[in-house]
Amino acid sequence: METKSSIIFVTGGVRSGKSSFAESLAIEYARKEKADLHYIATAVNTDTEMQERITRHQQIRKTQKVKWNSHEQAVDIGELAGVFSEKDVILLDCLTVLVNNELFLKDQRQEMIEVKLKKDLVELSRSCRYLILVSNEVTYEPSTDPFVQNYSRILNRLHYFLVQHAKEAYLVELGIAQRKKGGEE
Template sequence: MAEIIFITGGQRSGKSSFAQRMAEEKSENPIYLATAHIWDDDFRWRVKRHQSDRGEQWQTIEEEIEISKHDLAGKTVMLDCITLWLTNIFYQNKSDVDASLEIAQKEWDKFTAGDFTVIVVSNELGMGVHPENEMARKFADLQGWMNQYIAKSANRVQLMVSGIPVKIK
């Protein structure tokens, strides 16, 4: 079973940089498991900024949905991020929250059955602005339920607030 360190918080709260430092402290050659699908030029820029923050010691694996298919035994993995991973699942399942949650939970369980350390980055969408449309509300619900699912099995949970990690579990 994987050691799970769950780092959550609002947008631009410092989650990724905190997770990156933690991974670098745990391993000389951490793995960055990138779940992003690049939708537009702004997002491409964000991805490039994250890439430039990592040194050459990092190995990057890009995986939009099937995070469990990679052999990560004995490794330290930074999964960035659950929100983008869920977006891919939600989009693939035509915004069906129940089907997306079931698929995500099953894939998460397969993923964490391995023997490795995973530092997971996610967003607390429910702490921000109330979504203005039905699809956004459905996604916020999906995100909240999946965050609860991950946090329940996590060995450690950190909430990032204005760049400061707050220990939750």
Template sequence: MAETQLIFITGGVRSGKSAYAEQQLRQLADMNHAKRLVYVATGVGFDDEMKKRIARHQFDRQKQQLNWVTFEQPTNLRKLLPLIQPGDVMLWDCVTTWLTNEFYEGFETGICNWQRPEKLEQRIHDMKNTILQLHSLQIPIVIVSNEVLDEPISSNQEVQLYQRHLGNLHQWFIKQATQAIEIEYGHVHQWK
């Protein structure tokens, strides 16, 4: 039996990652005779720009006339496990937004997760276990992230912590991935 695909896609903001990821997922759906194309969305419409981006992504999927099912899961990815069914293929868009959401969960109480290392580490651990469980259930997965680590390490403690976690996550995803792809300016570079 062929190895279940886990495709990790990263690159610059608005470089074509999401469209490419959806194309990859459609190919996986065809290869695996998928029942549903599951889109795991992490974006939250906090401002007009983000609301427009979310609406555009939803519209793009609707006009494809495929069996897309969207789950809004900005934090706590393990809540997805009971929602995913055998025969699904899954696209998670995106890791950087999810990590930001996890970092600032609790903001309204005055203590964010990034200020509670044990809480943040637990969420990261749970996310990794969720990905591994889905992979072990032979759910093909496409994961999108943003490459924001080309900048120098920040002198701000909060930003440094985010950069460290994101860098570690990218390394972990690439280690797990059957394919690792970087997209810049619409150009696809396959690293793995």
């Protein structure tokens, strides 16, 4: 995956502080590059808890002293590639939800989702300066459910693919980000 952009991968457990860290990183890179900030939200309002999480994330972004250009895209994220310029900083939150959406909303064959998402993520990464991807580590609690196991395998292969091609990769635990790959140019 040779692109002009740089992928930055941020992962960790649920509610570990990944999104806050990724937002700070996106703001830092946008200021450094004098670039526009874009937020791709993949969450779908499915219940009260999800609505509260979506609202909380929106409110946090409104309090930041930067302008976020928001894009709600639950599936088919590659369609957004034409929206961005080579100077933009994009934050996609989150890959875990995106995989879930592709499985359930699109009702695709599971083996095709990984291929499709890799293609979509490559397209996005080529359309901007920085693509910051947030994802959850879902294998901390193993499952015996075959569907959950397959979901975890898809997500783990995507994580591996992204880290291999990332400029930087971070693991966030308890609000503490640990750099696992890359650094300042």
